Amino acid sequence: MLDTDWSDSWRGAFRIELRAEAIGLAWHGWPVLPGTFPAxxxxxxxxxxxxxxxxxxxxxxxxxxxxxxxxxxxxxYSLLVATGTVLDAVEVPDELGKRAARLLRATGHPAPIVATPDGRWLFLTTVADRIPEELATDGEVRWHGQGSWIPLPPTPFQHGVVHWRVKPDVWSWRLPSADAVHSVLARALDQRGSDRTALVGAGQFAAA
Known part of the structure; x- marks a missing residue:
C-alpha cells in the first residue's frame, strides 16, 4: 500500500508518469499545479x-x-488542476456519482469524470458562477470553482491512486456545459432522495 511503502522506486515511477500527464494537460491548456504527496x-x-x-x-x-x-x-508531486478559469468540478460521493454517470451516458454526451480512492467522484465542466441550490445545500456535494483545485490521475493517495472514470479524450477534450451537468447531478440527487424515501416506507410497512 502507498501509506506503508513510499519507497524511492515508488517515487521514481510516479514522478515520471505524473510529469508526463502534467505536460500533456498543460499542452491542452489546463492550469496544472504540483501538489503535495503522501510521503x-x-x-x-x-x-x-x-x-x-x-x-x-x-x-x-x-x-x-x-x-x-x-x-x-x-x-x-501530485497532479492538481486549478478550477475557476478553464474548468470547474463538482465533487460528489461515489453512489451519487455512479447514478449521475448513468444519466449522462443516456444523453450521449459524457463528462470527464475523476474518482479518488476515498470514494469521491469529480465531474468536470465549463466554468460557472454558481450551482443549483439543491446541490449547494447538500452536505455531500462540493463545488470547485474560483480559488480551488482538484487532483487528477495518477495522483497517489495513502490508500490508492486517483483515476479517470471517463477520460477527457472520450469527448475530444471538450468540456460539457456546466448547466447540463448540474442538471443531471440534480436529477441524480432527486432520484437518490426518492429511493431513500421508498426504502423508509418499505421498512415502516414491514414493521407494521
Missing part, C-alpha cells in the same frame, strides 16, 4: 489530500508546458 505527511503522520506546493500557485496558472515539466523534475 510529505506532517509530524503526526497524517495526510488529508494534496494541496499546492507553491504559496503563489494562483500566479503560476497558465504556465508554459516547459515550465510545468521543470516542476516535476525532482519530486513526485
Amino acid at each position: 510529505q505527511a506532517n509530524a503526526e503522520g497524517s495526510w488529508t489530500g494534496p494541496v499546492p506546493v507553491h504559496e503563489d500557485w494562483a500566479d503560476r496558472l497558465g504556465a508554459h508546458p516547459n515550465e510545468v515539466a521543470g516542476w516535476w523534475t525532482g519530486q513526485p
Whole structure:
C-alpha cells in the first residue's frame, strides 16, 4: 500500500508518469499545479489530500508546458488542476456519482469524470458562477470553482491512486456545459432522495 511503502522506486515511477500527464494537460491548456504527496505527511503522520506546493500557485496558472515539466523534475508531486478559469468540478460521493454517470451516458454526451480512492467522484465542466441550490445545500456535494483545485490521475493517495472514470479524450477534450451537468447531478440527487424515501416506507410497512 502507498501509506506503508513510499519507497524511492515508488517515487521514481510516479514522478515520471505524473510529469508526463502534467505536460500533456498543460499542452491542452489546463492550469496544472504540483501538489503535495503522501510521503510529505506532517509530524503526526497524517495526510488529508494534496494541496499546492507553491504559496503563489494562483500566479503560476497558465504556465508554459516547459515550465510545468521543470516542476516535476525532482519530486513526485501530485497532479492538481486549478478550477475557476478553464474548468470547474463538482465533487460528489461515489453512489451519487455512479447514478449521475448513468444519466449522462443516456444523453450521449459524457463528462470527464475523476474518482479518488476515498470514494469521491469529480465531474468536470465549463466554468460557472454558481450551482443549483439543491446541490449547494447538500452536505455531500462540493463545488470547485474560483480559488480551488482538484487532483487528477495518477495522483497517489495513502490508500490508492486517483483515476479517470471517463477520460477527457472520450469527448475530444471538450468540456460539457456546466448547466447540463448540474442538471443531471440534480436529477441524480432527486432520484437518490426518492429511493431513500421508498426504502423508509418499505421498512415502516414491514414493521407494521
